[in-house]
Amino acid sequence: MIAQRDQLNAVGGHADERSVAGTDQRSIPEATVARLAIYLRALVGMGKVGVATVSSGSLATAAGVNSAKLRKDLSYLGSYGIRGVGYDVSLLTDQIHKTLGLHQNRAVALIGLGHLGRALAGYAGFASRGFRISAIVDADPAIVGTRVRGLPVQHVDDLDAIVRTENIAIAVLTVPAGVAQEVCDRLVVAGVTSILNFAPTVLAVPAHVDVRKVDLAAELQILSFHDNRKSARADCEPARSGSSTMAVGP
Amino acid sequence: MIAQRDQLNAVGGHADERSVAGTDQRSIPEATVARLAIYLRALVGMGKVGVATVSSGSLATAAGVNSAKLRKDLSYLGSYGIRGVGYDVSLLTDQIHKTLGLHQNRAVALIGLGHLGRALAGYAGFASRGFRISAIVDADPAIVGTRVRGLPVQHVDDLDAIVRTENIAIAVLTVPAGVAQEVCDRLVVAGVTSILNFAPTVLAVPAHVDVRKVDLAAELQILSFHDNRKSARADCEPARSGSSTMAVGP
DNA sequence: TATTGTGAATTAGTTCACAGCT
DNA sequence: AGCTGTGAACTAATTCACAATA
Numbered sequence: 001m002i003a004q005r006d007q008l009n010a011v012g013g014h015a016d017e018r019s020v021a022g023t024d025q026r027s028i029p030e031a032t033v034a035r036l037a038i039y040l041r042a043l044v045g046m047g048k049v050g051v052a053t054v055s056s057g058s059l060a061t062a063a064g065v066n067s068a069k070l071r072k073d074l075s076y077l078g079s080y081g082i083r084g085v086g087y088d089v090s091l092l093t094d095q096i097h098k099t100l101g102l103h104q105n106r107a108v109a110l111i112g113l114g115h116l117g118r119a120l121a122g123y124a125g126f127a128s129r130g131f132r133i134s135a136i137v138d139a140d141p142a143i144v145g146t147r148v149r150g151l152p153v154q155h156v157d158d159l160d161a162i163v164r165t166e167n168i169a170i171a172v173l174t175v176p177a178g179v180a181q182e183v184c185d186r187l188v189v190a191g192v193t194s195i196l197n198f199a200p201t202v203l204a205v206p207a208h209v210d211v212r213k214v215d216l217a218a219e220l221q222i223l224s225f226h227d228n229r230k231s232a233r234a235d236c237e238p239a240r241s242g243s244s245t246m247a248v249g250p
Numbered sequence: 251m252i253a254q255r256d257q258l259n260a261v262g263g264h265a266d267e268r269s270v271a272g273t274d275q276r277s278i279p280e281a282t283v284a285r286l287a288i289y290l291r292a293l294v295g296m297g298k299v300g301v302a303t304v305s306s307g308s309l310a311t312a313a314g315v316n317s318a319k320l321r322k323d324l325s326y327l328g329s330y331g332i333r334g335v336g337y338d339v340s341l342l343t344d345q346i347h348k349t350l351g352l353h354q355n356r357a358v359a360l361i362g363l364g365h366l367g368r369a370l371a372g373y374a375g376f377a378s379r380g381f382r383i384s385a386i387v388d389a390d391p392a393i394v395g396t397r398v399r400g401l402p403v404q405h406v407d408d409l410d411a412i413v414r415t416e417n418i419a420i421a422v423l424t425v426p427a428g429v430a431q432e433v434c435d436r437l438v439v440a441g442v443t444s445i446l447n448f449a450p451t452v453l454a455v456p457a458h459v460d461v462r463k464v465d466l467a468a469e470l471q472i473l474s475f476h477d478n479r480k481s482a483r484a485d486c487e488p489a490r491s492g493s494s495t496m497a498v499g500p
Numbered sequence: 501t502a503t504t505g506t507g508a509a510t511t512a513g514t515t516c517a518c519a520g521c522t
Numbered sequence: 523a524g525c526t527g528t529g530a531a532c533t534a535a536t537t538c539a540c541a542a543t544a
Contacts, residue, residue, distance in 0.1 A: 031513060033475050037468035041450060055525065064452040067525095068515055075527055083521040083526045100471045101478025108470070115372050119365035120466065125450065129467040130474065170473050193480060194473040196466075200291060200375065202314040210476050212469050216370065216446075217379040218287035219462050220358070221350045223420050223444040224380065225283050226460050228351025230443060281535060305503065317503095318537055325505055333504040333543045504543080511536070521526080 028099070032073045036096050038063045039070070043093045055086035102130030109135040109168045109192075111183055112175035113143060113153060116198060120172060121148050134166040139179075156183065163190035170194040177201045184211075278349070282323045286346050288313045289320070293343045305336035352380030359385040359418045359442075361433055362425035363393055363403060366448060370422060371398050384416040389429075406433065413440035420444040427451045434461075 028036075042062040046054055056074075060067040074080065074087070077095050081087045097103060108131045110121055117138075126133055136148050139156045146153050154162055162168065171192045175183050180199035187195060188209055197203055197213045205211055278286075292312040296304055306324075310317040324330065324337070327345050331337045347353060358381045360371055367388075376383055386398050389406045396403050404412055412418065421442045425433050430449035437445060438459055447453055447463045455461055 028475075029513070033472055034468065036475075037465070037471040038452065040471070041467070042452070056527095057525085062452065064454075066515080068517095069513090071526060072514080072528080079527070081526050084524050085522070086525070099475070101474045102471065104474070104478065106474055106477065115369035116366075119369040122365050123466065125467045126470075129471065131470055169477055170470060172470075194477045196469050196473060202288065202292070202312065204314075208480070210473055210480075212473060214464055214466070214469060215287070216373060216464075217291070217375045217381075218284065219446050219464060220376075220381055220420060220422075221287040221290070221352065221379065222283055223446060223460055223462060224351045224354070224356055225278075225286075225349070227356065227419055227444045228354065230458070230460075279535070307503085316537080318539095319535090321503090321505065322536080329505070331504050334502045335544070336503070502544095504541105506541090507539100509536100509538070512534080514531100514533070516531075517529100519526105519528090522524090 028076045032076055033100075035063070035065065035069075035073055036100060038065075039073070040093065040096045040100065043089055043096065047089050047093055051089055053086045054089055054092075056081070059087065097130070100130070104130075104169075106131055106169040107134035107166050108132065109137060109162065109166070109171045111137045111156070111159075111171055111173050111187070113138040113140075113148065114174060114176075117174040118148070120174060131170070135162045135168060137162065139175075156186070159183075159186050160190045163187070163192055168192055170196065172196045172198070174198045278326045282326055283350075285313070285315065285319075285323055286350060288315075289323070290343065290346045290350065293339055293346065297339050297343055301339055303336045304339055304342075306331070309337065347380070350380075354380075354419075356381055356419040357384035357416050358382065359387060359412065359416065359421045361387045361406070361409075361421055361423050361437070362449075363388040363390075363398065364424060364426075367424040368398070370424065381420070385412045385418060387412065389425075406436070409433075409436050410440045413437070413442055418442055420446065422446045422448070424448045 039059065042059060043054070046059075046062070056067040056071045060070040063070065071081075074092070077099055080092055080095055108126065110117055110133055113121070113136060117136075121133065121136060133149070133151065136151050136153050137156050137159060138144060138153050141155075144153050144155045163171075168190075169192075171187050171194070173180060173183060173187075173195055177199045180197065180201045181203060184195060184197075184203045184205065188205055193208060194210045195203065195205070195212070197211055200215060200217060202213075203211050289309065292309060293304070296309075296312070306317040306321045310320040313320065321331075324342070327349055330342055330345055358376065360367055360383055363371070363386060367386075371383065371386060383399070383401065386401045386403050387406050387409060388394060388403050391405075394403050394405045413421075418440075419442075421437050421444070423430060423433060423437075423445055427449045430447065430451045431453060434445060434447075434453045434455065438455055443459050445453065445455070445459065445461045447461055450465060450467060452463075453461050
């Protein structure tokens, strides 16, 4: 039974939460946080289409999880559903938005303007999802000074000043693996505490810095493992007939 | 204590493993599979630099995990270490390589030649990591027929034939969200059972198809959540001094 | 002696199943 | 009647800590 796998992120640190005044955020499990982003996308889509209310069942289907998990996840935010009815799409959207801290419209710096960097620079989803590219940085003198999407490409040597003046919250790293650690160190010194790393390297960072990694090769290898297992399995079984059922939750 | 988080994937199905003749692969936990790819990268790097033997401690540091986890992970592959000494780099590399099914040099199809698709087409890591781009597909008549990296861009309408003749094992989807499900359906009909989805949509697939998703916006939103929590925390605490310790494992 | 391999203990995450509302 | 919210049960993953051993 090899179904669509949900890709959640196991926990790292974050054990020591405290209820903090203002936005109430006591210990939302890491796995739940990762799914909130998915729920948010589904909700925004529904809102655009004019759906006003949604049940845990249909939102769960849209998000590719089962409804018990969805309800448990939402329960960490508080009690925003109406029994017998469902969830108000716009209210729930706002709550998740707030919980993820997206009201802040965080400034993002894009470091490294290779093919991937350019692709990300052109990604329309930044603005619509609560982020704003505020700086683009590279080391190549040939492109420093040119403009990409209205922003001047700045030199990596000026990183410190850029981070401070633009108040960069998140850095997206698309530099070659060989220089990733060095650039990361500069970012950390400049005060960046959240990094999304596309370089195929493990970054060493101080404990207060958060790194997430996107790793194409690793994803393919994980698929390869399961593919391999599937074909090994197929060798011992009668040929599969065409009876395939759509399954999102188990 | 907000440290570098490891990004492992929680399990979906795959509960019903069976020991299969040949490559021995009984029930490796999902979280472990995801890390094997990281260990492999670290090992390959060490091999290139001429390291012959490595202890669980140093490999763990290189991979950004703690050594107990690393040893437990490797123990699922079998017993390839030497007590008091460590692991033979080349032997362990081969074992992980085999476990991940990378000896097969799987054929990958790239579907969608936007900015991201082009960036991925140019990614050198495919070949060196056990994959080979065998087909590039798009729907835009203006680019169908042109060549990218030596490969002709083919039309999405021919997907069925392409998948069969090239024996495509894995499809990498970088098409617009609006058409992702439709293209996915065609892939499934053509017989693809592993999909790496970069489109910001949840794909519905039959149970035997494996989908992994890479989601830029979600990653940023998760970082945003923690960033938000950090700043809320900082409001109630004395300013942090400069004493930052590098922490990879706890 | 140094390091692996692993049962046992712990912690996190998921699912069940039903009480409690609307 | 229908759907949420959630304790309780279960399953997966991590960490501990130490016996085994080259």
